[in-house]
Amino acid sequence: MAYIGSPQSLTVLPQGPDAAPPVLPEAQITGADPLLLSGTVGSARADELDSAFRTVKEELAGRRIIDVNSTMNGGGVAEMLHRLQRYSRGAGLEARWFTMRGDPAFFALTKRLHHLLHGADSYGPPLDRAGAEHYSAVCEANARALLGAVRPGDVVTLHDPQTAGLVAHLQRAGARVVWRCHVGTDDPNPYTDRAWAFLRPWLETADAYVFSREQYVPGWLAGRQVAVIRPSIDPLSAKNRPLAPAAAAAILGRVGLRAPADRDGPAIYRRGDGSVGRIRRNPTCLCSASPPPADAPLIVQVSRWDPLKDMAGVLTSFAEAGGSLDGAHLALVGPDVTGVTDDPEGGRVFAECAALWHRLPDRVRTRAHLACLPMADAEENAVIVSALQCSAAVVTQKSLAEGFGLTVTEAMWKGRPVVASAVGGIRDQIEHGVDGMLLDDPRDSVSFAAQTSSVVGDHRLAGALGAGARRRVRENFLDDRQLLQQTSLYRSVARV
Incomplete structure (x- = not known):
């Protein structure tokens, strides 16, 4: 049996060839034309972004872009995904966003990994064999739920430690998989080493990796396809529009x-x-x-x-x-x-x-x-x-x-x-x-x-x-810059 659910409610999902595949939460987002940004960033920058979207849409040729993280509410990653998906859909890409589910033990373990990647010690479940087995089981259950929405050639971006265990499952389904890490520290130490030692077996085969700073990239990724993409904000979002x-x-x-x-x-x-x-x-x-x-x-x-x-x-x-x-x-x-x-x-x-x-x-x-x-x-x-x-x-x-x-x-x-x-x-x-x-x-x-x-x-x-x-x-730090970098990454990964 694999356990999956929210920290407030634990659900046991049946496994086996005859089990009906579970469904992961999917964000419902209305697209927005990226050219709407021209009033803030200027027509030249908006036109460059529009051209980049047209090119990547042509090169993807119907393949989808999919994001997976662990929550749709709270924190910068969830807010950022909403915006990037919004403009991607508005540009005509078929973009989808799913969130994982997990039990309290899973989220306690991944929260500990979050702290360790920041270079800070943290209480939480031990990163031992039992912890790895539980992490793997939750990720496998989520992968089964996700595979019904993934087609060969789709570009899937997985975000942060919660999703690392999905990489191999999605690659076996023919997807191109990017793992993006939004946390890190400039000064690696035994805590970061412990986190990478736990995560590395699940991440080894990813097609590409994204970090917010070059200093966050672990040494074992030398020679791999790694992009540094700094986060950004949408000047037209509810949080950033002018307010009298x-x-x-x-x-x-x-x-x-x-x-x-x-x-x-x-x-x-x-x-x-x-x-x-x-x-x-x-x-x-x-x-x-x-x-x-x-x-x-x-x-x-x-x-x-x-x-x-x-x-x-x-x-x-x-x-x-x-x-x-x-x-x-x-x-x-x-x-x-x-x-x-x-x-x-x-x-x-x-x-x-x-x-x-x-x-x-x-x-x-x-x-x-x-x-x-x-x-x-x-x-x-x-x-x-x-x-x-x-x-x-x-x-x-x-x-x-x-x-x-x-x-x-x-x-x-x-x-x-x-x-x-x-x-x-x-x-x-x-x-x-x-x-x-x-x-x-x-x-x-x-x-x-x-x-x-x-x-x-x-x-x-x-x-x-x-x-x-x-x-x-x-x-x-406005979204047109990040979207340009993202479209370039999609093109590169899709050619692998």
């Missing part, structure tokens, strides 16, 4: 993260289909004595409730900052901890942050706010995040390790000054003092507070950093 200050204020007032004012209008926004949406859901969890005043500088960090994002460290640094941040408020915001099925640590990390919040002295606790945003409506969730980022005096990302850090990109695109750890892909985004501020040691809470307070207290510096940030994202 009055609209952002009304949205934050509606969800309890800003004191409402008489002049506030309704908490509405424009949905992707052009209709008007209204913020209807409250945070699923909110630790707040009262909403931040409308005129208070707001320091914001939006992250998953993951120990490597160091939300507790941000709260501690804020509490210990002394008088330099006395007038400011802090908002630590993440997803509903029940809404990200592949992350078993979320509930524990949020609970630890909430316990820390309750222990703070009153003078700090009244200026600190923790919120879990609802995930039931992806666009509503995205607009609330956008309102937070647009309203922030400073956006922080005090990660202890980071694959890339799209929350940094999002804030930079909105022209916000960012204070972030100099780790992983954040180094590729920010030039210190030009388009953001970098913290050399992510565990240095004193320096973090000092950098944050220097930006909060200097409007000229904040404005200069924000303007530089938006320019840098426009030049380097």
Whole structure:
């Protein structure tokens, strides 16, 4: 028997030649013409992308592109896949996106692999023979479910450690298989070695590999087809479309993260289909004595409730900052901890942050706010995040390790000054003092507070950093660039 299901509900799938194949969740996405990006990136860049899509469509000759990951909700990978699939479909490619299922033991093991690939130690199931057998069984059950949708010659991209065990199964079905890893560390160590030792047997035969940074590529891939593709954002998505200050204020007032004012209008926004949406859901969890005043500088960090994002460290640094941040408020915001099925640590990390919040002295606790945003409506969730980022005096990302850090990109695109750890892909985004501020040691809470307070207290510096940030994202981190690289990869792999 193979076990497959969500962390909340375990299902046993029958095996054998006569068993009906199970069905994996598939995203339902409406395509969008890539030329819509021309208003932001310019006609030359949009035309180059349009030409690339036409060429790859001709060379694929009816073969499909398929993405597989472990969740459709929560985190940068899921959001990125939605956008890339949207434009691929709009360009006329037959693109499909499936998500794996697994039991709690599977997701606990793959979460441990996630931490180890970041170079950090982690508790979790042992990476022993029993762990490998269970991982293999869950992947085999998912492969059986997926094979009904895969035809010979299709290009399948598998994302992150959860999917490595699918490689050989899909290749036997005639697919071209790319494995893309969105996590890593610049400094390999015994933890990364342990993760690669576990994953390598399943990855050896992949047709190509993709990493976010060259430094993340393990040495054993020397001589293989490896592409370095940095993540990006869609300037037309709900999270990144322009949002008027009055609209952002009304949205934050509606969800309890800003004191409402008489002049506030309704908490509405424009949905992707052009209709008007209204913020209807409250945070699923909110630790707040009262909403931040409308005129208070707001320091914001939006992250998953993951120990490597160091939300507790941000709260501690804020509490210990002394008088330099006395007038400011802090908002630590993440997803509903029940809404990200592949992350078993979320509930524990949020609970630890909430316990820390309750222990703070009153003078700090009244200026600190923790919120879990609802995930039931992806666009509503995205607009609330956008309102937070647009309203922030400073956006922080005090990660202890980071694959890339799209929350940094999002804030930079909105022209916000960012204070972030100099780790992983954040180094590729920010030039210190030009388009953001970098913290050399992510565990240095004193320096973090000092950098944050220097930006909060200097409007000229904040404005200069924000303007530089938006320019840098426009030049380097919008989706047309990633889509160009992706189409080139598809063409290369399809010829193998």
